[in-house]
């Protein structure tokens with residue numbers, strides 16, 4: 248089949264950028280979406296043109312590197328009726344001959360475009376650095392199962408821990424809010440016993456960092472949940488808010504905790 | 509500290525919007541129940557209005573409290589909205605919604621319409637600037653009380669006034685359809701089990717408020733109360 252792509256081309260962070268039309272002929276339904284771009288890039292290289300920059304790593308939906316907008320939806324979620332897809336896991340049999348697709352990078356103030364479809368998502372790393380961890384003594388790894396965790400709590404923590412940090416939630420939110428991502432990170436640690444000592448401080452610091460980096464404020468439209476490749480649920484945001492609200496006034500207390508270890 | 513966090517952080521200010529929103533919802537319910545006195549006849553309505561009036565100082569406390577709640581709600585939503593616009597300086601060329609409800613996408617519009625309606629409504633019934641000839645201050649019933657009952661009937665007999673009232677209530681209902689569940693989600697009461705019910709209840713509540721308010725102008729127009 249033939250696919251027409253309108254791809255956002257931007258040579259660098261300060262370039263203005265524009266859409267450029269590319270036609271790819273003889274597209275196989277077995278290709279993944281990224282393979283479509285690989286084929287296009289080979290053709291561009293043969294012609295001596297600059298290939299399209301896009302991010303990828305695992306190509307099996309687990310690393311969170313890939314991701315851009317396909318016809319206005321992050322990861323092309325509208326083409327995967329069963330939901331939960333990353334661009335690398337979207338295959339060409341979902342499309343029909345003659346489809347016209349607009350590929351645009353994720354757009355948010357906190358995610359500046361580096362080149363073409365690549366954006367800088369290090370803002371997420373900064374949020375993790377602000378509190379998305381537990382403080383432990385270095386040394387031997389503890390024996391498995393020394394801390395018993397109730398099965399349903401472990402399950403729920405894993406549901407939150409599934410987040411791969413792809414940024415689709417920010418991209419699809421009309422407010423460019425990072426609350427789904429932050430809530431997933433706060434929840435997966437906050438549910439487990441190991442995360443309890445720093446739970447309040449974590450919520451405070453990660454939310455403060457998220458605000459500082461210029462992400463927007465959630466208005467509960469749940470577009471994030473709809474595109475999330477890992478099915479992170481919106482009610483984790485409520486959980487995060489609860490952790491934050493009930494954490495007020497405990498900053499000194501948690502500083503003491505860090506001082507004590 | 510707690511106050512600073514509430515007023516400066518994203519989650520804190522969202523919480524203020526949610527709590528003031530719930531207080532406004534409580535007011536909307538109370539106001540609607542009060543309006544239903546219209547069905548009990550002139551005496552019930554006028555003595556209810558008189559009783560409210562006789563609260564004196566307390567009435568002013570409630571009015572000022574309500575004003576503060578309203579101002580906080582509007583102020584923070586505007587502030588958060590400006591930040592949200594700034595969070596995406598370069599807009600998408602193509603953007604599709606796959607889940608967001610119509611009411612959630614029109615919150616600013618429905619909010620602004622409700623806001624202008626409240627101003628108009630106060631000028632009309634509380635201050636008597638609009639239609640002064642039927643203002644309660646200029647009408648008295650047989651017991652010498654301001655005749656709120658007749659004021660409402662006279663003004664709703666004007667189909668334009670009734671229609672604008674009903675349209676405003678429709679937008680209020682749209683606002684509530686999103687707002688109700690949104691407030692509980694923000695405050696962290698929603699979880700995966702109660703979420704679908706919460707969304708259904710939010711819709712049902714919005715429809716209930718719409719019907720509960722619109723039934724009065726409709727009854728006047730249809731001559732059920734006169």
Ligand code: SF4
Nearest residue numbers: 410411413414416475
């Ligand atoms: S919450 Fe979902 S959409 Fe957001 S970064 Fe994590 S995996 Fe991606």
Ligand code: FES
Nearest residue numbers: 304306310311335
């Ligand atoms: S390349 Fe790893 S998730 Fe797509």
